[in-house]
Amino acid sequence: MSRTDESRAAARARRKADRIRESHADDLPRSLQPSMAVRVVTVAALTIVLIYFLFPIYWAIIASTKTPSQMTSGNGMWFSVGLADLPGAVAANYAKLLGWTRGQFWRWVLNSLLYSGISALIGTLVAVMAGYATAKFDFRGRNAAIAVIMGCMLMPAALLTIPQYSIFHAMHLTNTMLSIIIPCCVSPFGFFLGRVYAQTSVPDELIEAAHIDGAGEARIFFTIVLRILAPAMVTIFLFLFVATWNNFLLPLMMISSDSLKPVTLGLYGMVSLATFTDRGALMMGALLGVLPVIILFLGLQRYWQAGLAAGAVKG
Known part of the structure; x- marks a missing residue:
């Protein structure tokens, strides 16, 4: 290998090392890093909290497409009509909303x-x-x-x-x-x-x-x-x-x-x-x-x- 090739390889190695250092610049020292069990428990707890806060919005989206009879029958966690009929159900409830509120x-x-x-x-x-x-x-x-x-x-x-x-x-x-x-x-x-x-x-x-x-x-x-x-x-x-x-x-x-x-x-x-x-x-x-x-x-x-x-x- 020529001296030019060696210098190029050394330059590439330095750039790779710099990228690795930059990507881990904010990492905690190894002694302070959480264990795998702590990470799993943390991710699981955050996932449960995320579902807890997003579920009411999800249920409101589902319920806003239903008629009064559909609200009390069928699967409460999913739409009561097919996906192709969803725009019509949304438009119908929106029209009812404007009617009940007298357009206000x-x-x-x-x-x-x-x-x-x-x-x-x-x-x-x-x-x-x-x-x-x-x-x-x-x-x-x-x-x-x-x-x-x-x-x-x-x-x-x-x-x-x-x-x-x-x-x-x-x-x-x-x-x-x-x-x-x-x-x-x-x-x-x-x-x-x-x-x-x-x-x-x-x-x-x-x-x-x-x-x-x-x-x-x-x-x-x-x-x-x-x-x-x-x-x-x-x-x-x-x-x-x-x-x-x-x-x-x-x-x-x-x-x-x-x-x-x-x-x-x-x-x-x-x-x-x-x-x-x-x-x-x-x-x-x-x-x-x-x-x-x-x-x-x-x-x-x-x-x-x-x-x-x-x-x-x-x-």
Whole structure:
């Protein structure tokens, strides 16, 4: 073998070794690696959890294609019609859903998107601002304010519903979108997350350097702090969005007009009708009503995972 061939073979061996090192760069040391039994148990447990969470969606898809008689007869785990007839069954239940809701189903979904989206956007900004202020500024009454807000986390939401209704009724804001958006913008839990993330993710040295460069507090917050806390803000946004989307008692107390109902309250009104018996149409509405939340989680999953770990490491 010539010297040129030897050098080429050595270069290929080095490249192969580099690829192997790169592929195993994040591996744990051999002493810390889990045993085969632990891996099998972990995979089995995660598979069971995955089935547990996906099974309701699977069953809703199956049930949304059935008529009332098919819901109580036949195999509940599979379609009651052939695959070729599925589009017709889906179209029939969709038409029944629009009929039972008097064509307002998608209006209810849009209302839920508006309530949840606006409340989550405003609530996230308020939570991050309040959390950053109490984490990085020392002012009189700070500890008392933190204690009051954290104490609000212990109060059940149902306890506040009647006082909220009395206040909004006195302000002539009942049966309006503001009666849903304003209460949902304030979240003690969002404040708690914002404060934890600000304490652990925003270094004091960075703020001091910005002060030395002549930046004001508003500029520091909106141009520096918000960028650092962007992944954490996604986590807070998702929590507030889902909480508002699933909120049922507040709309039940505040909203009386069909055109302003969220999808949860609208479907509840449909089921409450004395003549309602079509559970297939109900499952169709429940499945379509949860799709925006699923799409939102899938779209923001990467940022949400980063936000969950944002407060776990200091600096």
